[in-house]
Amino acid sequence: xxxxxxxxxxxxxGGRSYPSQWRARLRRDWPLLAMTAPAALLLLVFHYVPxxxxxxxxxxxxxxxxxxxxxxxxxSEWVGLANFETLFSDPSFWEALRNTLAxxxxxxxxxxxxxxxxxxxxxxxxxxxxxxxxxxxxxxPHFFSWVLVITFFVQMLGGAGLLAQELRQHGMQPWNLIxxxxxxxxxxxxxxxxxxxGWGSIVFLAALSAIDPSLYEAAAVDxxxxxxxxxxxxxxxxxxxxxxLGILRLGDALSVGFEQYLLQRDAVGQQAAEVLDTFxxxxxxxxxxxxxxxxxxxxxxxxxxxxxxxxNRLAHRLGEAGIYQTGRT
Amino acid sequence: xxxxxxxxxxQLESRAAIALERPEAPRARRxxxxxxxxxxxxxRFGKTALLTLVVLAVLFxxxxxxxxxxxxxxxxxxxxxxxxxPRELDLSAYVTMFYGGQVSRALWTSVLxxxxxxxxxxxxxxxAAYGLSRPGSLGQRFLLIYFxxxxxxxxxxxxxxxxxxxxxxxxxxxxxxIPGALSVFNLMLVRTFFMGIPSELIDSARMDGASEWRIxxxxxxxLSKAVVAVVGLFYAVGYWxxxxxxxxxxxxxxxxxxxxxxxxxxxxGQSPHVAGTPINLPGLTAYPPTLAIKMAVVVVTVLxxxxxxxxxxxxxxxxxxxGAIKG
Numbered sequence: 001x002x003x004x005x006x007x008x009x010x011x012x013x014g015g016r017s018y019p020s021q022w023r024a025r026l027r028r029d030w031p032l033l034a035m036t037a038p039a040a041l042l043l044l045v046f047h048y049v050p051x052x053x054x055x056x057x058x059x060x061x062x063x064x065x066x067x068x069x070x071x072x073x074x075x076s077e078w079v080g081l082a083n084f085e086t087l088f089s090d091p092s093f094w095e096a097l098r099n100t101l102a103x104x105x106x107x108x109x110x111x112x113x114x115x116x117x118x119x120x121x122x123x124x125x126x127x128x129x130x131x132x133x134x135x136x137x138x139x140x141p142h143f144f145s146w147v148l149v150i151t152f153f154v155q156m157l158g159g160a161g162l163l164a165q166e167l168r169q170h171g172m173q174p175w176n177l178i179x180x181x182x183x184x185x186x187x188x189x190x191x192x193x194x195x196x197x198g199w200g201s202i203v204f205l206a207a208l209s210a211i212d213p214s215l216y217e218a219a220a221v222d223x224x225x226x227x228x229x230x231x232x233x234x235x236x237x238x239x240x241x242x243x244x245l246g247i248l249r250l251g252d253a254l255s256v257g258f259e260q261y262l263l264q265r266d267a268v269g270q271q272a273a274e275v276l277d278t279f280x281x282x283x284x285x286x287x288x289x290x291x292x293x294x295x296x297x298x299x300x301x302x303x304x305x306x307x308x309x310x311x312n313r314l315a316h317r318l319g320e321a322g323i324y325q326t327g328r329t
Numbered sequence: 330x331x332x333x334x335x336x337x338x339x340q341l342e343s344r345a346a347i348a349l350e351r352p353e354a355p356r357a358r359r360x361x362x363x364x365x366x367x368x369x370x371x372x373r374f375g376k377t378a379l380l381t382l383v384v385l386a387v388l389f390x391x392x393x394x395x396x397x398x399x400x401x402x403x404x405x406x407x408x409x410x411x412x413x414x415p416r417e418l419d420l421s422a423y424v425t426m427f428y429g430g431q432v433s434r435a436l437w438t439s440v441l442x443x444x445x446x447x448x449x450x451x452x453x454x455x456x457a458a459y460g461l462s463r464p465g466s467l468g469q470r471f472l473l474i475y476f477x478x479x480x481x482x483x484x485x486x487x488x489x490x491x492x493x494x495x496x497x498x499x500x501x502x503x504x505x506x507i508p509g510a511l512s513v514f515n516l517m518l519v520r521t522f523f524m525g526i527p528s529e530l531i532d533s534a535r536m537d538g539a540s541e542w543r544i545x546x547x548x549x550x551x552l553s554k555a556v557v558a559v560v561g562l563f564y565a566v567g568y569w570x571x572x573x574x575x576x577x578x579x580x581x582x583x584x585x586x587x588x589x590x591x592x593x594x595x596x597x598g599q600s601p602h603v604a605g606t607p608i609n610l611p612g613l614t615a616y617p618p619t620l621a622i623k624m625a626v627v628v629v630t631v632l633x634x635x636x637x638x639x640x641x642x643x644x645x646x647x648x649x650x651x652g653a654i655k656g
Contacts, residue, residue, distance in 0.1 A: 022467070029467040031541035036460035036472055039453045039511050046492065046508045047479050053488025069495030118383070121376055136642055137384045143562075143634040145570030147588045151595045151627055152390040155411055162393060162411040169409065194386065220364045259573050263596055280486050285577075290487050297485020305481065 054301070057083055057294035083295040093296065095271065096279035097254075103275065104253045106185050111193055112249065115200030116238065120230075122201065123208045138198025146259040149195050153187070154178055178264075181272035188260060203241055211237040243320040251308025254300045276300055391631065398422055398624035405618050422621035432626055434583065435590040438502065439569060442586060443633070446506040446568040451561050453511050458519035459545045464528075479513050490577060504578035505571055505586065512567075515560045522556040523549055555644045562641045569633055591630050594623055 026033075053069075058078055065075040087093050118138070125131040141149065155161050157177045164174035177187055215233050224232065258277040265273040265282075274282070276296065284293025393411050400412045401419040426432045461472060484492075489508070498504035526549060534544050550557065572588040579585060585593075 025467040029463075032460040032463055032466045033468060034460075035456040035541070035545075039457035039516065040472065040475065042453065042507070042511050043476065043479060043513075045496075046489070047484065050484030050488035050492040051482055053491060054485055056488065056491075063491065069491050121380055124376060125380070134380055134384055136638075137387050139642065140634070140638065141387055143566045143570075143638065144631065145572055145588050147570075147572050147592045147596070148627065148630055151591065152394070154595065155394060155624075155627075156390050160410055162413070165408070165410045198383075198387075217362070217364050226366060262573065262576070263592065267596070277486070284487060285490060290491070293487035294485060297487055301483065301485060 054294055054298050056291055057298045059083075059291055061290040061294070063290070079291070083291040084299070086289075086292050087295045087299070090283070092270070092274065092283060093279060096274045096276050099272065100254055100256055100275040103185055103188065103256045104249075107189050107192065107256070108246075108249065110189055111197075112246070114193055114197050116204050116242070118197055119201040119204035119208055120234070122205060135198070139202070140198075141195045142199035144195065146195075146257075146263055149191055150260070150263050153191055153194075157187075179267050181268050184264075184268045184272040188256075188264070191260065192257070203245070204238060207238050207241045208234070240320055243315050243318065247308065247311040247315055250311040251304055253307055254304055394624050394627050394631075398621055398628050400618075400621055402618045402621075405620055410620065419617070419621070421617035422625040425617050426622055426625050426629070431582070431585075431590055432587075432629075435585050435587045436629060438584060439587040442502060442505050442571070443565050443568040446510065447561055447565045449506065450510050450512070450515075450564040450568075451557065454516050454519055454560060454564075455545070455550070455557065457511075458516050458523055459541070459549060461516075462520050462523035463531075464524075476513050476516065493578060499578055500581050500584065501578075502584060505574050506568070509567070509574070512564070515563055519553070519556055519560055522553055526552055558641050559644045562637060565637065566634065587626075587630050591626055594626060 053073065056073060056076065058080060059073070059076045060079045060082070061072065061076045063069065063072050065072040122131060122134060125134070144152075157163050159174065159176040159178065161178075164176060167174045177183060180187075211233065216229055219229050219233060254276055256275050256277075258275075261273050261275045261278050262281065265278055267273075270278075270282075280293045280296045283289065284296060393413050396415045397405065397410075397412045399415065399418050399420070399422070401417055401421075404412055404416050457476075460466075461469060461476070463469075493499070493504055493508050498507070530548055531544055534548055539547070570588060571586060572592065575586050575589040579589070582589075582593075
């Protein structure tokens with residue numbers, strides 16, 4: 001979006017004040033390096049050390065070999081694709097994958113457009129005060145933990161919640177949304193909407209206010225009605241943002257959120273609430289099937305990478321910038 | 330770069346950048362422009378009703394939880410559970426909760442993690458963001474790749490777990506702070522902001538002999554309060570809300586943070602472990618109803634977010650947008 005087009009400072013003639021000698025640059029820049037070092041070190045330990053650990057997917061990893069995790073990694077036996085065979089022959093893995101994809105797809109249809117609709121509604125609010133009030137209220141749940149969000153839902157819609165309580169008092173059959181596996185996908189989507197629909201609308205609101213109002217006026221003068229203006233001016237104005245967020249969502253197709261499912265798996269049962277992340281936790285981490293868990297994790301990240309690259313190519317083909325041009329250094 | 334703008338100009342620019350973060354000045358707008366169709370009454374009514382419904386959907390559950398936490402046993406028994414219409418202000422549940430026991434301990438743990446963790450995270454983030462923000466500095470290209478690559482390749486759950494436990498952090502509060510102390514996303518957010526500060530300001534300070542530390546502290550940071558506030562809120566919310574890390578790494582329930590305790594009370598249905606001492610204070614129930622105590626726990630878990638929110642909320646749009654652009 002707002003990528004400045006000025007050339008990098010180092011290339012412009014006036015900015016070439018930096019000496020090329022390495023030693024002199026080090027003398028000048030060591031404070032900057034020292035400032036970056038703690039963060040770099042933290043990533044080294046908690047990111048770049050465990051990343052090759054993904055390779056225990058090809059090992060019969062035994063943490064008790066050697067005296068450290070690294071030692072155990074070096075001494076464990078390499079077993080080729082055995083862990084993947086175990087994983088792919090486990091029906092609960094496929095169930096988890098199916099659930100994950102179903103939830104992603106469902107939310108792409110029923111969640112993804114809602115922030116756009118909300119932004120359109122908000123953009124049309126004339127009174128700035130009323131608008132600011134609505135915004136402040138609807139952004140708030142984004143900062144609640146999943147534990148809280150689910151607590152609110154349980155207290156409102158659960159078997160002992162407000163809705164059931166009211167229904168019972170009026171002699172009706174209480175209706176428990178919280179423990180019903182067949183409507184679970186609706187429930188998790190409703191929770192996600194409650195938590196994040198307002199937050200998600202921020203980006204679209206900004207994109208809306210970037211659209212030149214004179215376009216609307218010109219179109220109206222030319223006889224375009226409000227729906228035609230929406231279709232031919234508003235939506236094209238939002239398109240880059242929609243495509244960008246769509247790509248990011250697709251790249252994340254295999255992660256639908258973790259805590260949300262972990263927290264509700266006991267209430268609903270695993271046939272509905274098991275997603276790939278909870279599968280790794282319950283079927284690999286708890287029973288200490290390290291190799292199988294790493295295999296599932298590797299499967300997830302490889303598929304995710306393929307998806308995001310594919311979606312980005314699709315975006316380029318549609319004539320959109322996609323995600324690459326944002327990473328200008 | 331070839332014709333550097335004056336310092337005055339630079340200051341003006343930076344002031345303009347900060348002004349951007351304030352919410353747009355209230356401007357009275359007519360409900361429709363004169364070239365627009367006159368909106369139908371039903372349309373305006375429908376939109377307002379819809380937005381009101383959205384606002385109520387957020388506020389109503391919070392309202393009901395607060396009211397129930399302040400309700401007496403009689404009220405809760407009469408309505409049969411969650412209370413909507415307040416009848417009295419009974420603070421017994423809160424007193425019982427803060428009297429001691431698991432909830433007050435967990436609250437302290439969470440406060441400790443949130444304050445300490447946010448301070449650590451902000452320090453790491455701001456330092457690294459500045460270290461990476463000076464164009465053409467030594468090793469910058471490599472370091473940027475080093476940081477950004479974490480988006481593309483990352484350890485899965487199992488190796489991360491093995492490293493954290495391998496470092497002996499199991500059942501230590503450090504496990505809830507250190508492994509996730511740096512968010513590269515936030516780092517890039519702050520860096521982007523730092524790079525937008527006019528380099529003339531920094532170059533002139535450097536010519537006057539200020540060290541990089543001094544420049545960061547006295548020039549860059551005062552200009553970046555908004556972005557630091559937003560990122561600080563992101564970090565604080567992350568620490569306060571941390572649940573799964575506690576499930577993974579903290580088995581000892583004396584060390585549980587508040588989210589873990591809330592989960593065990595409400596979702597797993599264990600009864601709150603508050604201090605068993607009945608309270609002998611006038612006007613307070615000795616054993617307040619369990620539901621009220623549970624709802625009081627919910628309220629104190631929400632409260633920090635509510636308290637910090639008003640101070641940071643006006644910076645959101647810009648913070649989120651920076652993130653969306655650079656993300």
